[in-house]
Amino acid sequence: MNRIRTAAVSAAVVAVTAASFTPASAAPAPRFLSPGQLPAASTPWTADSIRKGAPDERSWCTAKATPATGTRYRDFRTELDTTARQTITVASTEAKAAELAAKLRRAVETCLHRMKAQDPGLKGKTIHHGRIAVEEGANVYSIDTSHPKAGANDIALFSVGRDGRAVTVVEWGQMGDLSGVPLAGFRLTTSRAVAKLY
Template identity: 65%
Template sequence: MRNLRSALLTLMATGLAVTALAQVPAAAAPAPAPARPKFLSADQMPASHTPWTAGPVREGVPAEGSVCTTGIAPAAGSRHRDFRTELDTNARQTITVAPTTARAKKLAAELRSSLETCLDRLKEQDPGLEGEALYHGRIDVEEGAHLYSIDTSYPEVGATDIGLFSVGRDGRTVTVVEWGQMGELDGAPLKGFRKTTRTAVAKLY
């Protein structure tokens, strides 16, 4: 009888333990990391006489270049990618994920303001520089994108350069696309750059 009672008590204890374990919630699986915004690929750049080559995606903001927007986007939350062709045409995309949508709106506004005043700042630094800056309108994609061009020249040496720029936003993510080469605005692929900008913003997520 004693052995039977011991066996029953052991069985009951085991059952209670199993029941208790069943009631303990399983550890929650770790939440997946949020998707990082995607960059343009080489074949999504404006058409060129020679193929585009895309460099690696790098963390932070560019160490050099981007004269119109340097110092605006923070290094934290930013990544960038450079593109080039064999004919001295180059481009760059920078993407910044802001902590909040409000911060992203502010960043986009600051980047646009920096582009709008860029030529005047360049002329102050170099009185021999001449040029024209134009705003080419808004693109209706996600929260919108805005296009600019800056045409610069040095009459004394006959050098001319044209740059195309855009700022776009999707939620709390802001992207800047830059394109540049020797020449003038009438030789720049403005229509193709508009398409590239639309793709850049739509492709983020």
């Protein structure tokens, strides 16, 4: 009997000791959007696998503001050249996440100015479409660009949102102008993206 009790006590001590020296389990990884949660399109959305690190292509507006550490991203596309991307960065503290969110918003707000500095022939307009009250909040923007010489018109939507230590950027783009954009659908996508982080 003593032997059984001793074994039980020893097992309990081992379990407590192991728990004491095991690092606190990290919060679960934030969840990404699924293809069906993006704005409706004329052909279905498909999604790539989730990748680690900051995106090195396409995210021109936010690339320099996005840290590689703690960042993952996922690309989406349709058959008609409409593309989207979600990037999630988990900061070490909520304060640093708030700083990052502010930095990313500034990067979007100043993006067109930087694009024009590199290409003086570019025309365009940036619009802030307001704040969404979800978790710590999200902001939605559009950048409408045209290049008269090339005859190209492109429209992009951006949102930056935060839930605790997680910051997400959602990008959506296609050829055309703001008149053909599913803005209400993108706002809903943004709400979903922030709400499902944790």
